[in-house]
Amino acid sequence: MNYIKHPFYSTTASSSNLRDHHLNTSSSMTKTTSSVNGCVRFNVLTSTAQTFDERKKYLTAKYPQQQMQLIRKRLKIEFWLDDQLRFLYDIKNDSSQEDHDQCPEDLIDCLLDMNNELERRRFLIEKLRNVKQSQSIAMEFIDELLHRLKML
Template sequence: MSLFFKFRSNRGSGAGAAACGMECGVAASGFPAPAPRAHPALSPTERSPAKAGLHVNFSDKGEVKERREKFLTAKYGSHQMALIRKRLAVEMWLYDELQKLYEIPKESSGAAGAQEVEVDIDELLDMDTDDSRRRHLATLLADAKKPQKDVHKFINELLDKAKTL
């Protein structure tokens, strides 16, 4: 096989203005290959079926650039937003009340000696009866610094608020 280049120049002095072009290709047996003709059924922007599988693959051997993080934002309806706000209000109330029960000052809420109690509202809502919810909360809040009557009052208020969700 050999590589060939042909340069055409049609310099006419008549009405057929000067047209020129260059062809390149690979000759199979030392003879130049005939110039490819456009397929009559294909438009100039489409590839012929023989060239459909031709493509170039570039491999990146350098550092892989950091991928840009993608964020998805959602738009909620007014009813859904009302439910989200209600849930958030209950969770903020729960956070404030737990700080009061454990006598943690708000400015030192991240202190090393602070007791961490996790009350999961979804877990409470999944329980079958109010009695099982009360027992679960009483177990979680057994080491609260406030008196037991304050803990029971908190449990009752939390169960009332959880029923509205």
């Protein structure tokens, strides 16, 4: 794409007039001239550098299909885990601060970093000792969570 670095001028003007006209209009950025066909043209292109710096910048990426499937699996487990923790701690609204203290993604990362299932089970039992539901429900939750983590 070609960018014009000088103002538009009428094709009937002589070259000396063009030079004089260019010197006169270089100080004034808002003047406009008419072309031969009567369209209004602006002398200077507007600078987009200022608006570009003020815009928020987002980085987006296209993931391969297999990686997207893994991300969907992980999100599905995170949403399930959040719902189950809300049930176990009997949380009714999102503004409650005293209830479960870990986000599902943090809990999943901690569990995946552990070496074996026994270590994960002990960690979960320790974390879930203050649940408001019965211990049998908590143990069912632990079993189901460990089973779902194997799929990741």
